[in-house]
Amino acid sequence: MPKLNFRLDEALHTALMRRARGANLPLSVFIRQVLEQAVDERKRYVFSSQDEILATAIQILSILATSVGQQSPKALEQGMTQARSILLERGLLGEGDHP
Structure with a gap:
């Protein structure tokens, strides 16, 4: 299996980590699935x-x-306050959605 190495800026890396956590996937699995979607x-x-x-x-x-x-x-x-906190923790709120 070929191996890729590339650099990401910090903001993109953080966003990808949040999305991977939100999908309950390791970052590498999440990125592979995103790349599969792209092709x-x-x-x-x-x-x-x-x-x-x-x-x-x-x-x-x-x-x-x-x-x-x-x-x-x-x-x-x-309940809504607790839900926002959980969503924020998992990276599932947009920048304008923060309390």
Whole structure:
């Protein structure tokens, strides 16, 4: 198997590390999958199998958040604060989304 060595600027490396952690993958596996996506003639998204699970989870959590918000706005606010903290920790928030 050929081996590649290349340099990344610090910001790109940090962003890739966050995305790899968010996908629960080692950096090398994540980068290999991103490169596979770049050469895939069908232009499919590498993590598409997780997209359906994510969409379902978002729908369920949206329904739950609506219900909790109606019953206890304070509990919803605390839960959203915790969720933002977890998302930030995993590198899943954009720069403008930081609390």
